[in-house]
Amino acid sequence: MNTFLELELPAPVADGIVLVLVLLGAILCLSAAVGLLHFRDVPSRLHAATKPQVLGLLLICLAIAVSQRTVGAILLGVVIVIPVILLQFATAPLSAHMVGRQAYRNGSIQAHSLVADEYAESKQTPPAAG
Numbered sequence: 001m002n003t004f005l006e007l008e009l010p011a012p013v014a015d016g017i018v019l020v021l022v023l024l025g026a027i028l029c030l031s032a033a034v035g036l037l038h039f040r041d042v043p044s045r046l047h048a049a050t051k052p053q054v055l056g057l058l059l060i061c062l063a064i065a066v067s068q069r070t071v072g073a074i075l076l077g078v079v080i081v082i083p084v085i086l087l088q089f090a091t092a093p094l095s096a097h098m099v100g101r102q103a104y105r106n107g108s109i110q111a112h113s114l115v116a117d118e119y120a121e122s123k124q125t126p127p128a129a130g
Contacts, residue, residue, distance in 0.1 A: 006072065025057065026060075042099070042109055046099060050092045054088050057084075
């Protein structure tokens with residue numbers, strides 16, 4: 001008697017899903033690379049580097065899981081790739097924030113292009129700092 005975990009996706013269906021997921025993930029990763037080359041300012045480059053790159057990796061990881069074909073193996077594949085996805089979701093925005101903050105402090109970001117400047121007073125020297 002087959003259990004739910006032993007159900008198997010037909011090979012053409014699984015291959016089609018994997019093909020679409022990998023293709024979409026590759027297009028997103030390519031758009032991130034093109035965005036890094038195309039945009040001129042730091043915030044735009046950081047946005048292009050983090051958003052589509054992380055989503056592209058998510059789609060490729062899901063394709064890896066679906067390529068296993070049985071429901072049990074797909075669930076195991078999802079469990080295996082979850083730490084990779086969570087690590088990317090945690091580190092990509094954090095590193096982009098740190099790079100953007102340092103670019104702001106270095107003066108690499110043009111102040112007139114900012115909608116809100118929450119760090120404006122941090123650039124001023126405190127009264128007793130010399």
